[in-house]
Amino acid sequence: MxxxxxxxxxxxxxxxxxxxxxxxxxxxxxxxxxxxxxxxxxxxxxxxxxxxxxxxxxxxxxxxxxxxxxxxxxxxxxxxxxxxxxxxxxxxxxxxxxxxxxxxxxxxxxxxxxxxxxxxxxxxxxxxxxxxxxxxxxxxxxxxxxxxxxxxxxxxxxxxxxxxLERFSLADLELMAQRAEQELGRPLPLDGPAREALLEMADGDGRAALNLIEQVMGWHLSAKLDSAGLSKRLMRRAAQYDKSGDAHYNLISALHKSVRGSDPDAALYWFARMIEGGEDPRYLARRLTRMAVEDIGLADPQAQAVCLEAWQSYERLGSPEGDLALAQAVSYLALAPKSNAGYVAWKAALKLAEQTGSQPPPKHILNAPTKLMKEQGYGAGYDYDHDAEDGFSGQNYFPEGVKRPVLYQPLERGFERELSKRLAYFAKLRAKRGG
Structure with a gap:
C-alpha cells in the first residue's frame, strides 16, 4: 500500500x-x-x-x-x-x-x-x-x-x-554561507561588514539565511556590495515574536528580572524587543506597574506613581510617542531602590488570616452604636490615640489569643530606611506602655 x-x-x-x-x-x-x-x-x-x-x-x-x-x-x-x-x-x-x-x-x-x-x-x-x-x-x-x-x-x-534545539549562531550561519558558496561555485558579492549584516538578518534561522544568500547570488553583481548597498536591496527580517506564545513569556521574564536586577540598559533592551515585536504597550504598562508594587514597594513610593503617569501619558499620546513615557518608567524602575518587604508582608498576612479563621476583633476596638452593644462591652477600654502621649496608645488590635506577629519588615534601602526607624520607634513605645 x-x-x-x-x-x-x-x-x-x-x-x-x-x-x-x-x-x-x-x-x-x-x-x-x-x-x-x-x-x-x-x-x-x-x-x-x-x-x-x-x-x-x-x-x-x-x-x-x-x-x-x-x-x-x-x-x-x-x-x-x-x-x-x-x-x-x-x-x-x-x-x-x-x-x-x-x-x-x-x-x-x-x-x-x-x-x-x-x-x-x-x-x-x-x-x-x-x-x-x-x-x-x-x-x-x-x-x-x-x-x-x-x-x-x-x-x-x-x-x-x-x-x-538552539537557534543558529553567527558562526553557524557563516559555515552555512561557506557551504552555499561551494555549492554555487562563487563567493558572495559582499564585503565583510555586509556579509555579517546579511547573516544577522536571518536572526538565527538557517533556512532564512540560505534563502537570503540565494537571493543575493541571483543579483549577479560585478562588484561587492557594502552594508549600505545591501540594506537598500534587502529589508531586515522581522524578529520572531509571538504575543501569545513562548517568546512573549520569555521576554517579559527577561524584562522583569532586568528591572529587579537594577540594570536599566538590559531592561530597556528587552522592553524595545517587545515593542518591536508588536507587543501591546498597555500590557507592558500594566506589568511595569506590577514591578513597582512587587519589587520596589515602599522603598520608593514614587515608583508606582511614575508608572501610572507613564501609563496615562501613553493613553493620551499613543504609539510611538507614548512608548517613550513607558521607556522612561522602565529606566526609573531599574534604578529605584528595591524591596519586596511589602509583598512578603502581604503574603504573610494572607496566611495568618487563613490560619486564624473568623476570630473577631477585640471588643475595645469595636464601635457601640446601641445600648445592647455597650452592655456587651463593645468599645470598653478603648484609648483614643490622639489623646495619648505622642499620639500613640500602644493598644492591641489583634484578636484575643492571637500572638502579635511581625509581618512587615522594611529593608535598609531607600524610603524604607525611614519606615524602619518609625517601626522601631513605635515598638519601643508599645513595650513601654505594655501594649
Whole structure:
C-alpha cells in the first residue's frame, strides 16, 4: 500500500530546487549547530549509539533543522520516514497513517512518524498517538516552536523525550554561507561588514539565511556590495515574536528580572524587543506597574506613581510617542531602590488570616452604636490615640489569643530606611506602655 503522506520524492531530480533544499545535510554528522544534542554525549547521540531510538519532541525556533534531523534519524535507524503537518491533518488522516505503520510493522519494518507543528493538534488528536507509541507501531518525532510544557498533553510528554534545539549562531550561519558558496561555485558579492549584516538578518534561522544568500547570488553583481548597498536591496527580517506564545513569556521574564536586577540598559533592551515585536504597550504598562508594587514597594513610593503617569501619558499620546513615557518608567524602575518587604508582608498576612479563621476583633476596638452593644462591652477600654502621649496608645488590635506577629519588615534601602526607624520607634513605645 502506498504511503499517502510522504511526498519527499515526488519531484524529478532535474526539477529546480531551492538552495536550502540542495544543502540539506545527508548525514547527522553534516548537521550544523546542534552538537549539544547530536554529539557523542548528547541525548540523540547516546540514543543512536545504544541503538534504541525513543519517541521525541524537537523543540526550537524555526529554521534550526527539526525536519532534517527527524529524516536523518530515520535513515540512521532504518525506519520508514512518514511526514505530516498538524495544520493540514485530521483524525481520519491519522488513522490511515497508523494503519500503514501497522502493515509495515507486520512486514518487519518500523515507522518514524514526523509531525510538524505538533502543538496545533488538540487533546483528542494528541491522545490518538498514545497506544501506537506504546505498542511500538510508531516512533513519534514531533516538532514544535512552542513550549511543550504548555502546549502538549502530559500523557504525550511522559512518553516522549523533549530535545531542545538552539537557534543558529553567527558562526553557524557563516559555515552555512561557506557551504552555499561551494555549492554555487562563487563567493558572495559582499564585503565583510555586509556579509555579517546579511547573516544577522536571518536572526538565527538557517533556512532564512540560505534563502537570503540565494537571493543575493541571483543579483549577479560585478562588484561587492557594502552594508549600505545591501540594506537598500534587502529589508531586515522581522524578529520572531509571538504575543501569545513562548517568546512573549520569555521576554517579559527577561524584562522583569532586568528591572529587579537594577540594570536599566538590559531592561530597556528587552522592553524595545517587545515593542518591536508588536507587543501591546498597555500590557507592558500594566506589568511595569506590577514591578513597582512587587519589587520596589515602599522603598520608593514614587515608583508606582511614575508608572501610572507613564501609563496615562501613553493613553493620551499613543504609539510611538507614548512608548517613550513607558521607556522612561522602565529606566526609573531599574534604578529605584528595591524591596519586596511589602509583598512578603502581604503574603504573610494572607496566611495568618487563613490560619486564624473568623476570630473577631477585640471588643475595645469595636464601635457601640446601641445600648445592647455597650452592655456587651463593645468599645470598653478603648484609648483614643490622639489623646495619648505622642499620639500613640500602644493598644492591641489583634484578636484575643492571637500572638502579635511581625509581618512587615522594611529593608535598609531607600524610603524604607525611614519606615524602619518609625517601626522601631513605635515598638519601643508599645513595650513601654505594655501594649
Amino acid at each position: 502506498a504511503d499517502l503522506f510522504d511526498h519527499s520524492n515526488d519531484a524529478p531530480e532535474s526539477a529546480p530546487r531551492p538552495l536550502a533544499d540542495r544543502l540539506r545535510p545527508r548525514t547527522l554528522r553534516e548537521v550544523i549547530g546542534q552538537d549539544k544534542v547530536l554529539g557523542r554525549d548528547g541525548p540523540l547521540g547516546a540514543m543512536l549509539a545504544s541503538g534504541q531510538l525513543a519517541s521525541l519532541i524537537l523543540w526550537g525556533p524555526p529554521g534550526v533543522g527539526k525536519t532534517t534531523i527527524a529524516r536523518l534519524l530515520a535513515d540512521e535507524t532504518d525506519l520508514h520516514f512518514t511526514q505530516l503537518s498538524a495544520i493540514f491533518t485530521g483524525v481520519p488522516d491519522l488513522r490511515k497513517v497508523f494503519e500503514q505503520a501497522k502493515m509495515r510493522r507486520q512486514n518487519g519494518r518500523g515507522t518514524l512518524l514526523f509531525v510538524d507543528e505538533i502543538h496545533r493538534f488538540n487533546k483528542s488528536q494528541q491522545d490518538s498517538f498514545l497506544p501506537h507509541m506504546e505498542d511500538g507501531t510508531i516512533i513519534l518525532v514531533g516538532a514544535t516552536t512552542e513550549n511543550p510544557s504548555f502546549e502538549l498533553n502530559a500523557a504525550l510528554l511522559s512518553r516522549a523525550q523533549v530535545i531542545v
